[in-house]
Amino acid sequence: MLQGRTIGFIGAGNMAEAMIRGLLEAKLVTAEQLLACDIIEARRRDIDQRYGVRTVAEGRDVAAKASILILAVKPQDMEVALKAIAPSVDQAKTVISIAAGTPIAFIAERLPAKARIVRVMPNAPALVLAGAAGIARGEHATAEDLQVAEAIFAAVGKAVVVEEKHLDAVTGLSGSGPAYVFLFIEALADAGVKMGLTREVAKLLAAQTVLGAAKMLLESGRHPAELKDMVASPGGTTIAGLHALERGGLRGTLMEAVEAATDRSRELGKR
Ligand SMILES: NC(=O)c1ccc[n+]([C@@H]2O[C@H](COP(=O)([O-])OP(=O)(O)OC[C@H]3O[C@@H](n4cnc5c(N)ncnc54)[C@H](OP(=O)(O)O)[C@@H]3O)[C@@H](O)[C@H]2O)c1
Known part of the structure; x- marks a missing residue:
């Protein structure tokens, strides 16, 4: 399912690193299929050196090349990150957001119409590949988008599919x-x-x-x-x-x- 697809991380912080590690350890993808951007140069160097993953400074470069985009910046940085990727997002791409408390509607409003959005609420033990995540499908996301998100989060723990309205309960629990x-x-x-x-x-x-x-x-x-x-x-x-x-x-x-x-x-x- 992830074969031939490139996964691009917008923001290469703690969560993105955990996912990169999980995906590589589970052999779901090769390092060549991954791409990451971060505004901090030292972060880019770390990710490149530790995992052999290509890194770039600009979100728009990741968005242009990757077919699955993972938004892994802090909620307050989402506005800027979405602006950078919007011109490259089309209906062939899957956009997965892990930003806590950022509704699918907020993301959809800032991306071209009918963007395929999946929202995920992960938790901190993803950092040791024992996370628990709730996954919610946006209106235009396909069944395959959901499977892609499930596979990615299963690589860093356990994942369940819920309706977006239940992500607050997922936040309160896991x-x-x-x-x-x-x-x-x-x-x-x-x-x-x-x-x-x-x-x-x-x-x-x-x-x-x-x-x-x-x-x-x-x-x-x-x-x-x-x-x-x-x-x-x-x-x-x-x-x-x-x-x-x-x-x-x-x-x-x-x-x-x-x-x-x-x-x-x-x-x-x-x-
Ligand atoms: N950690 C958790 O347990 C947890 C649990 C559930 C959900 N989440 C969600 O996961 C997301 C990531 O969390 P995290 O702990 O991994 O945060 P983090 O370590 O701060 O990672 C975010 C990285 O993205 C960089 N960045 C900010 N704006 C950017 C932009 N426009 N383009 C490219 N890179 C940018 C940040 O740089 P600066 O530091 O300079 O801003 C930082 O290096 C958050 O939205 C959070 O709500 C985290």
């Missing part, structure tokens, strides 16, 4: 989620220290426990409640811990956190 999990891990580690473990040991055990539990869930395909029941034996230690968590309202608090972040994402998107 976009902001890594921060909730970091806090959870920190709290577990603090608790370990309180119970007498060293900080290093407590941190390692806490992080590995979260990773392992997530892996078990994804690999087994079982319901989390079923797995929870499996590790909570009658009258045992785990059920005592679970009782304390329920008393503290962890479940409700997490639901409120996702709701608050989703609401905030909606609010920011209206600006």
